[in-house]
Amino acid sequence: MKTIETHPGLADFAVRLNLRGIITVAGPPSFLDEERELEGESFSNLIHPGDVAKFERALESALFLERKQSFICRLLKKGAIPVWVDCHIMRLPDSAPPEFTLIAFDVSHWHEDESKISYLSTHDALTDLPNRLLFNDRVTVAIATVQRHNQSGFALQLLDLDGFKKVNDSLGHIGGDELIKAVAGRLKTLVRESDTVARIGGDEFAFILGGVSAEREVEIVARKILSAMHRPFRIDGKSFYISVSIGSAIYPEHGKEPVSLFKHAEMAMYSAKELGGNCWRIYDSRFNPENGDVSMESAMHEGIKNGEFLLNYQPIFCAITGKLKGAEALMRWENPERGSTSPALFIPLAESSGLIELLGRWVLRMACHQAKQWHAEGHTDFYVSVNVSPRQFRQAGLLASIKGALEESGLPPSSLMLEITEGILMQDPEKSGAILNELRACGVKIAIDDFGTGYSSLAYLKKFPLSVLKIDKSFVDELPHCEEDVAIISAVLSLARGLGLSVVAEGVEFNEQLDFLASRGCDLVQGYLKGKPASSAQFKEKFLKNDE
Numbered sequence: 001m002k003t004i005e006t007h008p009g010l011a012d013f014a015v016r017l018n019l020r021g022i023i024t025v026a027g028p029p030s031f032l033d034e035e036r037e038l039e040g041e042s043f044s045n046l047i048h049p050g051d052v053a054k055f056e057r058a059l060e061s062a063l064f065l066e067r068k069q070s071f072i073c074r075l076l077k078k079g080a081i082p083v084w085v086d087c088h089i090m091r092l093p094d095s096a097p098p099e100f101t102l103i104a105f106d107v108s109h110w111h112e113d114e115s116k117i118s119y120l121s122t123h124d125a126l127t128d129l130p131n132r133l134l135f136n137d138r139v140t141v142a143i144a145t146v147q148r149h150n151q152s153g154f155a156l157q158l159l160d161l162d163g164f165k166k167v168n169d170s171l172g173h174i175g176g177d178e179l180i181k182a183v184a185g186r187l188k189t190l191v192r193e194s195d196t197v198a199r200i201g202g203d204e205f206a207f208i209l210g211g212v213s214a215e216r217e218v219e220i221v222a223r224k225i226l227s228a229m230h231r232p233f234r235i236d237g238k239s240f241y242i243s244v245s246i247g248s249a250i251y252p253e254h255g256k257e258p259v260s261l262f263k264h265a266e267m268a269m270y271s272a273k274e275l276g277g278n279c280w281r282i283y284d285s286r287f288n289p290e291n292g293d294v295s296m297e298s299a300m301h302e303g304i305k306n307g308e309f310l311l312n313y314q315p316i317f318c319a320i321t322g323k324l325k326g327a328e329a330l331m332r333w334e335n336p337e338r339g340s341t342s343p344a345l346f347i348p349l350a351e352s353s354g355l356i357e358l359l360g361r362w363v364l365r366m367a368c369h370q371a372k373q374w375h376a377e378g379h380t381d382f383y384v385s386v387n388v389s390p391r392q393f394r395q396a397g398l399l400a401s402i403k404g405a406l407e408e409s410g411l412p413p414s415s416l417m418l419e420i421t422e423g424i425l426m427q428d429p430e431k432s433g434a435i436l437n438e439l440r441a442c443g444v445k446i447a448i449d450d451f452g453t454g455y456s457s458l459a460y461l462k463k464f465p466l467s468v469l470k471i472d473k474s475f476v477d478e479l480p481h482c483e484e485d486v487a488i489i490s491a492v493l494s495l496a497r498g499l500g501l502s503v504v505a506e507g508v509e510f511n512e513q514l515d516f517l518a519s520r521g522c523d524l525v526q527g528y529l530k531g532k533p534a535s536s537a538q539f540k541e542k543f544l545k546n547d548e
């Protein structure tokens, strides 16, 4: 056998070819199999049919361009899977008729790496579960399968840990990761082998439940998951108890394509969160606010997840001594794209979509924690005032979430004020009275917000367990020049005195307004004159430091 001028030690395969791609000389080592006679055989027959065109192009270019050409192809090995090789082909100098040398290197590891990369890009490194990318792909496949085989459908289920941030804060990130891994491990055991469990976010998991197309079946799985999560998790030698919220949507009933199906499962999940977590919900078309701004609404959903909601605090001072007495917590939404949105815009939408229940609970917890912190720093004679929306006020879980926020933070109930607008209270005064009594019984204080705009019935005002009337800004604006407003303010102040209530005047912007209010015995003032709403850090710097 003739030899060819390559470095056989370096190449895994080397042959000489004629113009038609027939092997004229085969050099050792024969990478294919020892006995195979290669001379006289077409190189095209040795490679995967899908790669033949690449080879032919390279041969042609090597001839005409007289430069080395490279391509990657699969060499066929008898009885084994094809081997990926990196081929280099060049014309032998001065050969006539033209002859070529082809050498090849085994690069199958490249492809192994590639599949490793594709594994990594489709799986979550922490839990080894499919990630969001793969999950989305599986949803698409599941839809196609149902359609092709005329099956009944499947369920898409989302699961989010309740209060994971708190757990994460107390466990630290490593402990938090351990918990996520433990949750993932437990979730895997709960569904069938053929179902998909994916981790699609920090503490968010998603399932595809094949063949599950009736609400009752969804319920069975959801309950199984909920109760499995109730068992404690052992992390770092300690037991941890968690709960989860689950939202489900069924294909095709609740969405015919992946995006809407996912969105609807997500809405159901948020609805479970709004109910206080530790429960499951299935999508219901009523979740869709009929005339709501859907894009803003979904931006709000995202915003909640991304922590775009903040609380500002506006100081409330004693009108006479100027001493700081408390602060109203005011929600802010800072979105990277939308910028800062006024609560006057997003609160009504949150209210109509039901998101307010979730946001409201968050505000309560945040505000109580913040106030407790300031108490701990020595400002014990300080209260925080939290707005309660109409929907929140009527929601069954309000009392529980207030108690929860107080217990969790350790803030004394008497340092929490709830602001409820006059309008809400007067809609159904009997019922409102009953709710207020319950709230009052747990020790919190109640303020009527925007007082003067809601036509209060004096009979009820007398009965309600109130502490504060907040006079609406519109009555303060034209003080002390507008006679009518002077009369109203005077009447409200004497009414409050008669009922034993304190009064906060809102929207005080000028000294003469302040002087007038103080002279008429208004207890407290809130407004731009003395302080605009500020972040907690600014609030501490500007208002608490002066109070020491």
Ligand code: C2E
Pocket: 314, 329, 330, 331, 332, 342, 343, 344, 347, 360, 363, 387, 388, 389, 449, 450, 506, 507, 508, 509, 526, 527, 528, 529, 533
């Ligand atoms: P509100 O409860 O009447 O809150 C007082 C509003 O008056 C706040 O507007 C405050 O920034 C503004 N304000 C205070 N002093 C002055 C002043 O001297 N001049 C002027 N021009 N404005 C003053 P903001 O923060 O834009 O909030 C608007 C409304 O959004 C609030 O009215 C309240 O109804 C609602 N809101 C804000 N945060 C929350 C919340 O956490 N939950 C609920 N349910 N509603 C909230």
Ligand code: CA
Pocket: 328, 387, 419, 449
């Ligand atoms: Ca208010």
Ligand code: CA
Pocket: 449, 450, 470, 472, 506
């Ligand atoms: Ca107000």
